[in-house]
Amino acid sequence: MTSPLPPASPAFLTGRRALIVGVANEHSLAWGCAKAMHGAGATIGMTYLNDKARRFVEPLAQEVAADPFLPLEVRDSAQVDALFDALRERWGTLDVLVHSIAFAPREALVGRVADCPRDGFLTAMEVSCWSLLDLVRRAEPLMPNGGTIITMSYVGAVEVIRNYGIMGPVKAALESAVRYLAAELGTKGIRVHAVSPGPLATRAASGIPDFDKLMADVTHRAPVQRAVTIDEVGAACAFLASDYATAMTGETLYIDGGFHILG
Numbered sequence: 001m002t003s004p005l006p007p008a009s010p011a012f013l014t015g016r017r018a019l020i021v022g023v024a025n026e027h028s029l030a031w032g033c034a035k036a037m038h039g040a041g042a043t044i045g046m047t048y049l050n051d052k053a054r055r056f057v058e059p060l061a062q063e064v065a066a067d068p069f070l071p072l073e074v075r076d077s078a079q080v081d082a083l084f085d086a087l088r089e090r091w092g093t094l095d096v097l098v099h100s101i102a103f104a105p106r107e108a109l110v111g112r113v114a115d116c117p118r119d120g121f122l123t124a125m126e127v128s129c130w131s132l133l134d135l136v137r138r139a140e141p142l143m144p145n146g147g148t149i150i151t152m153s154y155v156g157a158v159e160v161i162r163n164y165g166i167m168g169p170v171k172a173a174l175e176s177a178v179r180y181l182a183a184e185l186g187t188k189g190i191r192v193h194a195v196s197p198g199p200l201a202t203r204a205a206s207g208i209p210d211f212d213k214l215m216a217d218v219t220h221r222a223p224v225q226r227a228v229t230i231d232e233v234g235a236a237c238a239f240l241a242s243d244y245a246t247a248m249t250g251e252t253l254y255i256d257g258g259f260h261i262l263g
């Protein structure tokens, strides 16, 4: 069963500039955010990982008139510099940053957390967690009048989820980082959140062993008895970025059909 969302009206993000990092294709959570924020009136900037990804992301970027539209491999500091130079030149200020990326090398993801190799762990932490700190530090001066920063977590941060492996500890670090960032940036009007969606069949999810079983189990057991959609996650993120959510920061907001309340 799907859940058609009402059109975003009124355009409560009109005049806001939102940078969306993490669109790989039309199934990406980041794409749900780009669509929802664009629908609510925001101006969108988007990134793509590399030339291989560009041909999947470019048609989507065109749909939401994304500009800037630039490559971003978060481990390449020259690309990060170029992205923020472009944002400074073209936009001057930034209102919303969506960080929707994660990666762990296969040898770090499969098997026991106890056996996770050092290099794989460090790569997973660098791409999936430290990159948020790096982007936030660079976004901060572009948010002189405040802003909203949102990253994507998963319930595996706080519960042991079979096969989620090393991404559990990595997401736990991410959620903790969100709380520290929210505390540090609150006086500047910059609000920082994690959202924690239920499982969705995306490219990143396909790297998790037996993901189909996980998805079937959650869909069966979650109070709403269905998978969530990227549009529902996008709508919640648009809300967090709006003036309807100005008293919220440091939150981990579950968008999982209620799965996390089960024991």
Ligand SMILES: NC(=O)c1ccc[n+]([C@@H]2O[C@H](COP(=O)([O-])OP(=O)(O)OC[C@H]3O[C@@H](n4cnc5c(N)ncnc54)[C@H](O)[C@@H]3O)[C@@H](O)[C@H]2O)c1
Pocket: 021, 022, 023, 024, 025, 027, 028, 029, 030, 048, 049, 053, 072, 073, 074, 075, 100, 101, 102, 103, 127, 152, 153, 154, 196, 197, 198, 199, 200, 201, 202, 203, 204, 205
């Ligand atoms: N799909 C799920 O079930 C689910 C559930 C909860 C949270 N999440 C989280 O949502 C986020 C987005 O994942 P998704 O499921 O939409 O999958 P996705 O594959 O569509 O998106 C992952 C993105 O990460 C990007 N990425 C990976 N390494 C990168 C790097 N070094 N530099 C820049 N970008 C890089 C990829 O290019 C891709 O755009 C991730 O943080 C993921 O952990 C996913």
